[in-house]
Amino acid sequence: MKESKPLLFIQSVKTETKGKYQTIYDSRDITQTRVHPSRTVDKEIDPTILRKIELLINRANDGQPILCNVITKHDQYKGLVTKSDEEHIYVKDEQEEIYEVALDSIREIRIIRIDY
Numbered sequence: 001m002k003e004s005k006p007l008l009f010i011q012s013v014k015t016e017t018k019g020k021y022q023t024i025y026d027s028r029d030i031t032q033t034r035v036h037p038s039r040t041v042d043k044e045i046d047p048t049i050l051r052k053i054e055l056l057i058n059r060a061n062d063g064q065p066i067l068c069n070v071i072t073k074h075d076q077y078k079g080l081v082t083k084s085d086e087e088h089i090y091v092k093d094e095q096e097e098i099y100e101v102a103l104d105s106i107r108e109i110r111i112i113r114i115d116y
Contacts, residue, residue, distance in 0.1 A: 045103050052109050053089055056081040067113040072105040078112070 059066050060082055070077040070091055079093035089106075091099045 045106070049106055049109060050103075053081060053084055053103075056109070057084060064115065066111055067115070069110040069112055070101055070106060071108040071110065072101060073107065074105075077101060081109075 056066055056068060060080060065080040067078070067080060070079075070081070070089070077091045077093070077099050079091040079099070082090050082092050082098070084090065084103075087104075088100045088102055091101055093099065
């Protein structure tokens with residue numbers, strides 16, 4: 001059977017302990033730098049809304065448009081989501097008018113009717 005001996009490095013370890021009532025003085029100059037947040041904040045768009053827009057556009061391209069209600073901060077648009085770019089979606093209403101809606105202003109998209 002092997003004999004187990006204590007490890008050698010245990011005897012070489014030193015710890016510096018500080019008393020409870022010991023005061024530490026630091027003579028270094030204290031410099032504080034303040035980090036200012038960026039003024040332009042990138043607004044993140046809800047991934048579920050982006051996914052829903054993608055699916056609505058795919059259905060419209062396949063010839064199966066879905067009537068929906070796009071709810072923004074200030075307005076509501078009832079119509080078909082026809083296309084999108086990086087910052088906007090385009091909603092066509094019943095009178096064939098096309099509205100440009102900013103993606104970051106969209107709060108919710110509700111599906112009204114699915115035509116097969």
